[in-house]
Amino acid sequence: MTMAPKREAYDVVVIGAGPAGLAAAATSAEAGLSTLLLDENIGPGGQVFRAIASTPVTERAQLGADYWMGADLVQALRASSAEVIQRATVWSLDRNLEIGVSIGSASAFARARRVILATGALERPFPIPGWTLPGVMTAGAAQTMLKSSGLVPDGRTVIAGQGPLLWLLAAQILRLGGRIDHILDTTERGNYFAALPHALAFLTSPYFAKGLSMMREVRAKVQVISGVTELAAAGDGQLASVSYVAGGKRETIPADLLLLHQGVVPNVNLAMAAGVEHRWDELQLCWSPVLDASGTSSVAGIAIAGDGAGIGGATAAVVRGRIAARAAVEALAPAAAAKLAPMATLRTDLAKAERGRAFLDTLFRPAKQFRIPAGDTIVCRCEEVTAKDILDAVAIGATGPNQLKAYRRTGMGPCQGRLCGLTVTELMAQARAKSPQEIGYYRLRAPVKPITLAELAAVPKSEDDVKAVVRG
Amino acid sequence: MSGEYDVAVVGGGLLGSAIAWGLGRLGKSVAVLDEGDITKRASRANFALVWVQSKGLGMPAYTVWTVRASEAWSRLASELKQQTGLDVSLQQNGGFHLTLGEDEFGQRTELVKRMHNQAGAADYRMEMLPASEVKKALPLIGPEVSGGSYCPLDGHVNSLRTFRAFHTGFKVFGIDYFPERPVSAITKSGGEFRLTTPKGELRAAKVVLAAGNANQTLAPMVGLYAPMGPTRGQIVVTERTMPFLPHPLTTIRQTDEGTVMIGDSKEDEVDDRTLKHSISAVMADRAQRMFPHLARLNVVRSWAGIRVMPQDGFPIYDQSETHPGAFVACCHSGVTLASNHAFEIARMVAQGALEPELVGAFSASRFGGSGAANNSGY
Amino acid sequence: MFKRSELDKRPQVEIFVDGVAVAARQGDTVSAALLASGRDVRRSTAVSGAPRLPYCMMGVCFDCLVTIDGVGNRQGCLVPVAEGMQIEIQKGKREIGK
Numbered sequence: 030m031t032m033a034p035k036r037e038a039y040d041v042v043v044i045g046a047g048p049a050g051l052a053a054a055a056t057s058a059e060a061g062l063s064t065l066l067l068d069e070n071i072g073p074g075g076q077v078f079r080a081i082a083s084t085p086v087t088e089r090a091q092l093g094a095d096y097w098m099g100a101d102l103v104q105a106l107r108a109s110s111a112e113v114i115q116r117a118t119v120w121s122l123d124r125n126l127e128i129g130v131s132i133g134s135a136s137a138f139a140r141a142r143r144v145i146l147a148t149g150a151l152e153r154p155f156p157i158p159g160w161t162l163p164g165v166m167t168a169g170a171a172q173t174m175l176k177s178s179g180l181v182p183d184g185r186t187v188i189a190g191q192g193p194l195l196w197l198l199a200a201q202i203l204r205l206g207g208r209i210d211h212i213l214d215t216t217e218r219g220n221y222f223a224a225l226p227h228a229l230a231f232l233t234s235p236y237f238a239k240g241l242s243m244m245r246e247v248r249a250k251v252q253v254i255s256g257v258t259e260l261a262a263a264g265d266g267q268l269a270s271v272s273y274v275a276g277g278k279r280e281t282i283p284a285d286l287l288l289l290h291q292g293v294v295p296n297v298n299l300a301m302a303a304g305v306e307h308r309w310d311e312l313q314l315c316w317s318p319v320l321d322a323s324g325t326s327s328v329a330g331i332a333i334a335g336d337g338a339g340i341g342g343a344t345a346a347v348v349r350g351r352i353a354a355r356a357a358v359e360a361l362a363p364a365a366a367a368k369l370a371p372m373a374t375l376r377t378d379l380a381k382a383e384r385g386r387a388f389l390d391t392l393f394r395p396a397k398q399f400r401i402p403a404g405d406t407i408v409c410r411c412e413e414v415t416a417k418d419i420l421d422a423v424a425i426g427a428t429g430p431n432q433l434k435a436y437r438r439t440g441m442g443p444c445q446g447r448l449c450g451l452t453v454t455e456l457m458a459q460a461r462a463k464s465p466q467e468i469g470y471y472r473l474r475a476p477v478k479p480i481t482l483a484e485l486a487a488v489p490k491s492e493d494d495v496k497a498v499v500r501g
Numbered sequence: 502m503s504g505e506y507d508v509a510v511v512g513g514g515l516l517g518s519a520i521a522w523g524l525g526r527l528g529k530s531v532a533v534l535d536e537g538d539i540t541k542r543a544s545r546a547n548f549a550l551v552w553v554q555s556k557g558l559g560m561p562a563y564t565v566w567t568v569r570a571s572e573a574w575s576r577l578a579s580e581l582k583q584q585t586g587l588d589v590s591l592q593q594n595g596g597f598h599l600t601l602g603e604d605e606f607g608q609r610t611e612l613v614k615r616m617h618n619q620a621g622a623a624d625y626r627m628e629m630l631p632a633s634e635v636k637k638a639l640p641l642i643g644p645e646v647s648g649g650s651y652c653p654l655d656g657h658v659n660s661l662r663t664f665r666a667f668h669t670g671f672k673v674f675g676i677d678y679f680p681e682r683p684v685s686a687i688t689k690s691g692g693e694f695r696l697t698t699p700k701g702e703l704r705a706a707k708v709v710l711a712a713g714n715a716n717q718t719l720a721p722m723v724g725l726y727a728p729m730g731p732t733r734g735q736i737v738v739t740e741r742t743m744p745f746l747p748h749p750l751t752t753i754r755q756t757d758e759g760t761v762m763i764g765d766s767k768e769d770e771v772d773d774r775t776l777k778h779s780i781s782a783v784m785a786d787r788a789q790r791m792f793p794h795l796a797r798l799n800v801v802r803s804w805a806g807i808r809v810m811p812q813d814g815f816p817i818y819d820q821s822e823t824h825p826g827a828f829v830a831c832c833h834s835g836v837t838l839a840s841n842h843a844f845e846i847a848r849m850v851a852q853g854a855l856e857p858e859l860v861g862a863f864s865a866s867r868f869g870g871s872g873a874a875n876n877s878g879y
Numbered sequence: 880m881f882k883r884s885e886l887d888k889r890p891q892v893e894i895f896v897d898g899v900a901v902a903a904r905q906g907d908t909v910s911a912a913l914l915a916s917g918r919d920v921r922r923s924t925a926v927s928g929a930p931r932l933p934y935c936m937m938g939v940c941f942d943c944l945v946t947i948d949g950v951g952n953r954q955g956c957l958v959p960v961a962e963g964m965q966i967e968i969q970k971g972k973r974e975i976g977k
Contacts (some may be wrong), residue, residue, distance in 0.1 A: 042503045047759060069938055069957065070938075070957070071906075071908070071957075071959050076937055077596075080906070083906050084905070085884065085886060085887040085889050085906070086884060086886060086887075087886065088886060096514065116957070118957075121778060123775065124775075142938065151919070151935065151937065151939050152935065161929065161931060161934075161942075162930075163921045163930050163931060163932035164880065164932065165934070166932070166933065166934055166935075166936070167934060167935050167936075169935065169936070169937060170934060170935050170936035170937070171935065171936075173911075173936040173937060173956075174881060174911050174914065174915075174936060177906065177908070177911065178883070178887070178904065178907050178908075178911040178912075178915065179883055179884035179886060179887035179908065180881040180882065180883055180884070180911060180914070180915055181881065181882060181884060182880065182881055182882075183880070183881060183882035184880050204885075205884050206884070206885070210926040220522075265919070266930045267921070268825050285880055286880050286881075296939070304774070342922075350894070410934070410940065410942065411926075412926060413924065413926045413927050415930065422665075424672075425665070425668045425669050425671065425672060425678070426513070426535070426668055426678045426680050427539025428537050428670075428680045428681055429537065429539070430538065431538045431539060431545070432538050432545075432680075434545070435542075435544070435545045435661050435664055436661070436664070436665040436666070436668070437665075438661070438758075441801075441802065442741060442801070442926075442941070443799070443801050443944075444939060444940055444941045444950075445801070445802070447933075447939045448935075448939065448940050468538075468913060469538055469539065472539060472774075474776055474802070474803060474804055474805075475776060475778070475803065476800055476801075476802075476803065478938075479740065479799035479800060479801050479952075480799065480800055481796065481797055481798065481799055481800070482737075482739065482785045482788065482789055482795050482796055482797070482798050482799075482800055482972075483785075483789060483796035483797065485781055485782055485784055485785040485800055486785035486786035486788075486789050486796070487779070487782070487786075488778050488779055488781070488782035488785075489779060489782070490779040490780070490782045490786070491779060491781050494777070494779045494780045494782070494783050495783050497766040497767055497768050497780050497783070498765075498780060498783040498784055498787065499605075499783070499787070500767060509940055520968075629923070641975075647890045740925070740973060741925040741973070742972050742973050742974065742975050743971075743972045743973070743974045743975060745975040758926075759925060794975045794976055795975070797950060797951075798973075798975065801954055854881050
């Protein structure tokens with residue numbers, strides 16, 4: 030069932046089969062370039078179109094039209110000549126565009142003339158007290174279970190946070206007969222005013238009407254508490270209650286399941302390990318790669334498309350995937366580019382898809398207290414390091430995340446900083462009165478996902494490699 | 502950062518930190534000048550052995566110095582624990598170097614013989630053991646292990662926690678640690694040293710250069726000489742597992758946290774941002790042949806580090822004749838020798854002179870005339 | 880905590896959790912099947928032994944680590960269930976033989 034790439038070298042290797050990756054691979058293959066698409070999941074779709082080819086939720090209205098757009102992308106990909114490998118975990122990418130990929134517990138290497146990273150986004154860490162308790166999950170996790178297995182919450186359920194995904198998830202859970210007791214909306218009141226200058230673009234964007242009707246649908250069935258300024262989960266070895274402060278009043282509600290969400294951020298690990306330059310994005314409060322208009326990064330031959338290039342949403346991701354693929358075609362087989370949609374058309378599509386984004390970014394900019402925790406709240410889930418531990422390390426001289434690692438092991442667990450990196454950067458920036466850009470990020474290296482020692486041992490080696498290790 | 506210190510230590514890694522901590526312990530006022538978050542730091546990349554066996558071939562004094570360090574380590578660990586509450590997990594129950602196949606066993610046997618024949622080498626009871634004997638101490642070895650050398654003085658420590666303990670101890674001793682201040686120039690005037698950093702000048706009566714391979718460029722500023730020959734080493738580390746390895750090995754050790762570290766390569770390369778997987782593969786392959794159970798463990802991280810390495814592989818401790826009060830210290834084994842740095846070198850710096858009977862052999866004068874500003878052998 | 884949609888018509892797959900038979904559905908990930916089982920499937924961490932359940936379900940948080948068919952520390956959220964699969968809830972650090 031699992032198989033290694035058929036060739037040693039490809040014109041284009043696309044990593045990630047979400048909206049951007051599906052579009053990029055189909056576009057590249059359509060132009061006749063040898064194309065390989067590698068994806069970690071069981072089936073194509075990424076997170077937004079999760080389980081698009083296998084979902085048991087076949088009643089189209091339940092997941093919504095935006096979801097089923099993914100089926101067309103998968104169909105286009107399957108109609109193309111692109112080679113697709115699922116359950117393929119890319120663990121290494123270097124400046125020579127050599128890709129190390131683990132498939133069925135064996136590693137293979139493939140070379141590419143162009144690499145398009147479409148590794149998407151992950152949910153922003155939401156480090157509140159008790160967020161490691163069993164029963165606390167991300168909203169995205171619940172949505173994944175809903176799409177791929179038709180599972181919906183049935184205990185006392187609280188959804189907390191902010192952003193479009195939160196409302197979409199709530200609507201989907203309700204449509205499938207799931208239970209939601211409360212929604213705790215953490216959107217900062219001040220953000221409504223800050224977002225006003227971007228309101229016109231938003232009102233005329235597709236987000237507006239859809240968002241409004243979804244919120245109406247949810248509000249009709251669930252008690253929504255707005256203006257939540259504090260949030261904590263509690264329980265003894267299992268979530269038992271959620272407490273919050275709204276309008277200056279503290280409340281505690283019993284809960285079996287707490288779903289957290291405060292937006293998504295680029296999944297930077299593979300790109301950073303490949304040496305791609307990233308900058309701190311002050312609006313989106315995350316690291317974004319430095320890219321040109323076609324998604325080309327600071328490493329020659331590597332482009333980034335989709336939310337990994339900066340959060341833009343699924344529609345924009347599709348267009349960015351096409352743009353990156355078209356740029357690859359223009360570089361490798363200029364004549365074939367004529368078959369594809371012109372770059373000017375794609376750029377117009379992108380501008381349209383990105384309309385309203387600034388409004389959303391400003392309105393749903395997460396509040397400081399939900400990004401920068403204090404005291405005993407865990408920051409690094411893997412190594413169980415608290416905010417106080419990190420401040421103690423700053424006090425003895427840690428200037429950035431890498432020195433912090435040496436002192437406290439933050440980011441040294443299996444998740445490799447994915448769930449603590451942003452928090453660490455912002456927490457240290459605040460403690461040292463520096464900008465996140467000045468503080469920097471973990472220096473990441475392969476393997477970006479764990480591989481077995483046996484798998485690493487099986488990598489081809491030369492006499493010189495042996496000599497570099499075996500000595501006296 | 503104005504003011505005057507008894508001693509400015511240039512370099513806040515394990516070596517500089519040990520000396521600075523030792524000086525603080527003696528009541529000296531100390532400033533440590535260090536680089537920032539991203540720089541070549543052997544202190545963050547090392548393998549954390551407190552290691553004696555096979556050290557000092559070609560320089561018996563190094564063997565003696567290493568044995569002394571090994572013996573003093575438990576005192577260092579207990580003083581750090583007492584001062585900071587941090588347990589650096591020192592374990593000194595003997596260590597192995599395993600060999601795969603008969604050729605390697607033969608080569609190692611030769612090395613052990615040469616070590617023993619070396620005049621002046623301390624007797625540290627390094628011995629060759631056949632596989633059957635190794636298996637008694639390390640029951641999980643695989644069939645390809647032909648045997649190995651064993652030394653009862655060998656051990657290991659949590660080097661990152663040691664690093665943190667030194668820096669935590671700085672606070673207690675009132676040592677000023679100044680990160681993000683690489684030193685670009687050192688001058689001496691009016692009986693004191695002036696050190697230039699991007700964030701201003703610092704003055705001190707004495708200066709200790711402990712900046713790793715950067716000592717090569719700093720040393721001549723104060724009439725010293727530190728020829729370096731850095732190499733690159735790669736290490737891979739696994740997820741945490743239940744304890745299975747009761748002794749450290751030259752190339753495999755299980756940390757107190759449970760992770761398994763597998764080292765290491767030696768490459769003529771000084772870029773620590775990239776990795777060669779084919780070299781990690783050799784390390785991984787040898788590790789799983791030594792302990793077949795390791796094969797299924799997940800590798801969670803790997804890295805390359807640049808070794809601090811004096812050109813002939815032996816430590817350099819020296820003092821300046823032209824700039825009295827200036828010292829240089831660099832060595833590969835910043836973990837093993839940390840106790841000597843904290844207790845002995847710090848004491849000598851505080852006194853104002855290195856002691857020839859202890860460290861005379863480590864003067865840079867051994868490199869001959871090429872740039873050596875002094876030939877005192879103190 | 881979670882229940883299955885009535886519309887879910889996927890065929891059943893039998894897996895074993897700590898030796899007990901559990902009905903999963905074809906296409907479930909191990910983590911989804913465990914969460915749907917209604918059983919106490921909390922693992923405990925390798926650092927402090929604190930109890931955890933899956934957090935992200937998308938392969939990034941490593942809180943779904945589980946022993947699958949004798950191999951420890953697998954990401955349950957990335958592995959589809961298969962008939963007869965043996966799952967063990969992991970307590971603390973992985974054992975080297977697993």
